[in-house]
Amino acid sequence: MTLDQITILSILAVTVVLFIWGSWRHDMVALASLLACVLIGLIPPEHAFDGFGHPAVVTVACVLILSRGLQSTGAMDVFAQRMIPKTGSATLAIGALTGVGALMSGFMNNVGAMALLMPVASGVAEKHHLPPGKVLMPLSFGTILGGMTTLIGTPPNLIVSGFRASAGAGSYGMFDFTPVGLGVAVVGILFVCLIGWRLVPERTQAGAATFDTGTYLTEAQVPEKSAVAEKTIWEIARMLEDEDAQVVGVVRDDGRVSPARPRHRVRVGDILVIEAEPESLTAAISQLGLKLEGEPSEDEKDKKDESEGKSASAGVPRREKRDRRKAAEAEAGTEEEKKGSRDGKKADDGKEEKEGGERDKERGGDLQLRELVVMPDSSLVGRTIQFLRLPAHYEINLLALSRQGRRSVRRLRSTPLMAGDALLMMGTDDNLNTFAYEKGCVPLAQRDITIPNKEKAAVALLAMALAVAGAAFGLLPAAISFATCVLAYMALKVVSLRNVYESIDGSVIVLLGALIAVAEVMESTGAADLIARWMLSSIAQGDPVIALVILLVVTMTLSDFMNNAATAAVMCSIAISASAQLGVNPDSFLMAVAIGASCAFLTPVGHQNNTLILGPGGFHFGDYWRMGLPLEIMVVVVSVPMLLWIWPL
Structure with missing residues (x-):
């Protein structure tokens, strides 16, 4: 083992650990990994950012813009609504919704498809008296499965195609992923709809009219005539015995949150941090005679x-x-x-x-309350309400915050927001819609942010169809075909010029651009060959079928705990090297990486859609494996024979 191999493997190991740890954003970790390679001398400085010009990166950016156009024009809304049956059983409704999500995800960003269908899922859950999580998790898994069916359905497919081109075999076509991907998706969706949704734990009572976002933490001030003035926390707790609420902290003049001790006496002007279920919040505030911090007098x-x-x-x-x-x-x-x-x-x-x-x-003009969920690509992630200055910029207020599975008793104004947080906002209908649209939030009620534009929707669908056809029939490379479609969207104002660049998730672009360069170092130093040789000799014993299964399972496991695009970038070099050492067709190994990187069903952090439903579904970290583990086993059982059939060794 050479010094360069030891160095790149050490950098890669630290990178994977940081991805799984999750304390740093994935784009920060990827950029740090790239810069470490440059500073150590593994990548020449003049080639440090070559990965950002990779066709896969360009195509991902274009697909994000095109997805924004399909969303903003309402092009997919009517389609989705018409495909959901108005009558029938819960199984039929969940099956139709999941199938529609999978179909949409094949041609647009799957996070966008999930955001479009979340309000529809709310209606399905309410209509069939189901906990929302029973509908949300099948929808999330369905959109993930649908993404693996086409070249543009998910970033890992584009990355795999790029590595194939770098190896001299040319890029994959638009529908080269379809035979295996569609077979896995169909079997997976059938399992999810017939059996899987019944395995999802119930986190709310059947018939609930809203999503179970867990308990909210809210702040309320003690006015002069409050019923709790000069009472102890213990006395207040007795007043709340009939309500599902409790005081967990007290804020005084210094602005710091103190734990709510039983003998602590509340004074006029104090701010109480109250933990309550959404249904109990109003009753608790009213009974105690408090004033919500964000509510105007x-x-x-x-x-x-x-x-x-x-x-x-x-x-x-x-x-x-x-x-x-x-x-x-x-x-x-x-x-x-x-x-x-x-x-x-x-x-x-x-x-x-x-x-x-x-x-x-x-x-x-009337003030109203609305629950909004922070999407993974929202500009709110990492920012505080105090920094956003909501009353001045949008004339709305944050009344409460729900972060399912994590409890942090801090001031709302100084709490950095995270993907999946549920926000209880107050303001006028127009102002709340504007805020949700600009900041990347999904309402938990009937979605009324987008006003469909039939003319622009038709233009958006036609331009998208031409771009897909151009890539599918080999008339243009995928990156060029979709970049042309983006230009048409801009010229025809399908997407406003301001929103074009807001549609691009910068963190994804940085992640891909940085890790593609790092993955190429693994290949150039021989580190990928070293890992492949060890895997083949120690575990697979030289059997290509066993090696294929191991590669698929390892990729799937990594994808459950780190970003799927990062997983694909790391595993592609190993796949190419392993196939070369065995003297077999590299396509079967690359396709195994594509399937494995897309199938992240065990945790809420493996895929953005799983993160998005964490709060609205009231889920905990360990809830996903109940349906996700049998689904991943089924993916392995179905995909390996299909890989050997469609892409024979």
């Missing part, structure tokens, strides 16, 4: 109504200001009518404007 509401358009409403959207101005002008017109003004037409016009302003206010 009645005086503030009145002052806000009187100050129309002044500095207090600096963050109000222009449309709301215009509606208020119309209402004021209409009211003036009505006064003229009452006084018998000579200009009767002006008075009538004023009356009509007043009625229109009142209708607009009814649509979006």
Whole structure:
């Protein structure tokens, strides 16, 4: 073993450990790994960032933009709604929903497909009196399975195709993954729909109208006339005996959270940190006579109504200001009518404007509560509410936070948000929609963020179909075909120019660009050959079929605990080296990597869709393996014979 081999294997081992540890973001870990290779001398500085120009990276960026267009135009909404049966059993509804998710994931980003169908899953769960997790987990697994059926369905497929091209065998076609991927997906979806969903643990009562987001941590201030002023925490606990709530912390003048000790006496002005179920939160606040921290007082509401358009409403959207101005002008017109003004037409016009302003206010002016889930690619991840300045920028407030499976008693304003967090927000309908759309959140109620545009939806579908056809029939390389489609989206304003770059998940691009270069070092130093030789001699005993199974299982296991794209980048070099040493077809080994990297069903961290349902489904870390483990075993049993048949050794 040479010094370069020892070095790159050490860097790779540390990288894998950091991925699994999860304390650092995956793009930070990948970039650190790349820079370590450069500083040590394994990669020349002038070639450090060659991976960012790799066709797989370009294609992933393009697919993310195209998925945004399919979402924002509502092109997939009507399709999804029509495919879900209105009548029938829960098994039929879950099967149809999972199948639609899988089909959509074959041609768009599977996280986007999951986000589109989550509100539909909510309706299915409510209609059939099921806990939402019973529908959400099958949907998540279905969208993951569907992604493995086409070249653009998931980043690992693009990475595998890129490594095949680097080995001199050319890239895979658009539907080269379909025979094996479709077979595995069909069997997997049948298992999920007929048996698997029954294995999902119940985390909420049947018939619940909302997702079980677990308990919320919320902050409430003790006003002067509160029922808990000068009472001890123990006395407050007795008041909450009939409610599913408890006081877990107290905040005083220094702004720090102190543990809620039984003998601690509450004073006026204190802020209580309360843990409660969503259904019990309102009752607990009302019974104790508290004021939610983010909720404006009645005086503030009145002052806000009187100050129309002044500095207090600096963050109000222009449309709301215009509606208020119309209402004021209409009211003036009505006064003229009452006084018998000579200009009767002006008075009538004023009356009509007043009625229109009142209708607009009814649509979006009333304060309401809404639960939003932070998506994995949301710009909120890692940021605090204090930093976001929600009241000033969006005129909304965060009232409570739910982080299922983790309990951290901290100030809400200083708590960094994480993917899967459920946020209880208060504001007008329009402002909440704007915030959710711009910041990458999914509402847990009927989704009304996107207004379908039939013309643009048709353009989006046509352009996407042409791009897929161009790549499928070999008219253009995949990266060029989809980049052309992106240009068409921009020119035809299917996606606004501002949203084009917001659609690209920078962390994924950095991850891919960095790890492709690191994986190439494994090949150039012979480290991949070394690992493959050890695996073949010590475990597989030179049998290519056993080697194929081992490669598939190892890839699948790594993908459960680290990013699937990172797993594919690491394992591709080993797959190519192993096939070369055995003298067999490398396609069967590369396809095994593609299948294994896509099948992350044991944990919430293996795939973004699993993370997305963690809070809404009320899941714990250990809930996924109950359906995920038999599904992964089934994937191995089905995929190995199909790999040997479609891509013979």
